[in-house]
Amino acid sequence: MGDLEYIAKSCKEDKRLLKILKDVANMTKEEKEEFSRKVRSYFMDKNSEEDSQAYRFFKIVLENNNAERILKILGDD
Numbered sequence: 001m002g003d004l005e006y007i008a009k010s011c012k013e014d015k016r017l018l019k020i021l022k023d024v025a026n027m028t029k030e031e032k033e034e035f036s037r038k039v040r041s042y043f044m045d046k047n048s049e050e051d052s053q054a055y056r057f058f059k060i061v062l063e064n065n066n067a068e069r070i071l072k073i074l075g076d077d
Contacts, residue, residue, distance in 0.1 A: 003060050008073040010057075017057070018074075025067035036062045 001009070011018040027035065039062070043055040061067045 004066060004070050004073060007057065007060060008070050011070065011074060021061055021067050021070055024061050025071055032062055 007017075007021070011021055024032065024035070036058075039055070039058045043051060043058075046052075046055070061070065
């Protein structure tokens, strides 16, 4: 299972993740860039496994049009 499919599955199981995903999908390119900077800054000194997983989630959904792609996988575009 690829990252996008894994995140889609996780979003089906956790509605909070789905809300975040939808919020990111609705951001402009500039908003995504700003949010990405904030995410990197927040996770800079975090090193727990949970923090690493959260950072990876945000990194993936903020790349390219991945948030939109995941919504399409979910059939929720």
